[in-house]
Amino acid sequence: MMEDAHILTLPPEMSDLTWPEKIDFMYQQQLETWKMAKTHYQHFELTKTRDIAVNGFPFVIQHNPSRARSTCANLQQNVIEKRPCFLCLKNLDTEQKGLIIHKKYLLLVNPFPIFIRHLTVSEIKHRPQRIKNRIIDMLELTALLEGYTVFYNGPLCGASAPDHFHFQSAPTSNFPINSEIENQNHKKRTVLFEKEDLRVYVIPKFPMNAIMVESEWKEPIDYFFAQLYKKLPLPEDKSEPLLNIMASNNKGLYRLIIFPRKAQRPSCFFKNDPERIMVSPASAEFGGIMVTPREEDFKKITEEDLMQIFREISLDIPPEIKL
């Protein structure tokens, strides 16, 4: 079958490998055989970055021209419906191969990297990008992909395929927010509430509003998320509340960070030059990596710009979520 041509099968002696080891194998295989991925990752190695602290939060600004297409993507439904879906097996590049997880998801190398080992975890079936009833899957993936963060961009919050369900993933050490949370002593976190099997925090110092949930079990996090989901405002198209999510697992402790939003893009995106700053924040940006496809934006963006961007797109945590 044509579709099977895109499934990477491991040699029998490699069947005992851990998932991070399988990813290394796939990543090498794809960079050796898939020219587009090879070229894009070679270019990515030359990407310029600079650091800006925002209220003490360490942002990395990344000048990444190959992300221009995704930053400016036109996600109007009529445009999406007319293009062949680039996550469906039948439309993948000839050389593109991935690993099947739980007979449901396909793990692929993302050919437009923001990270080394930037992965896409797409559902095999073509179904819309909706997070409802996916939190258990997301947490299960973090338990398999040790050392990796799994993230989700909503259909109006950075997903470039709003019609085909997918997570993305990258090594946890890439995201400034993770080390920032580890460095925070517990006094700096505000506990929203605590139960025997679940702890929910906000971190008031961050420039973006974030709700952080930790548990040794998946189910209490799933239940909390389902309750929160019902309390967040719906956008005009009623698809789902605007949000980005990051999930990780550290030695059996699950962590979900939810970023509720009130806008898809900041006002600076729509201005004319020289006021324009062409950024379209998604999970990477909420995690502390601000991608600027244009060099002028990379050079000029300031701490105040970043504060303003998050003020405009980040939703204040609704007081009624103290369940």
Ligand SMILES: [Zn+2]
């Ligand atoms: Zn599709």
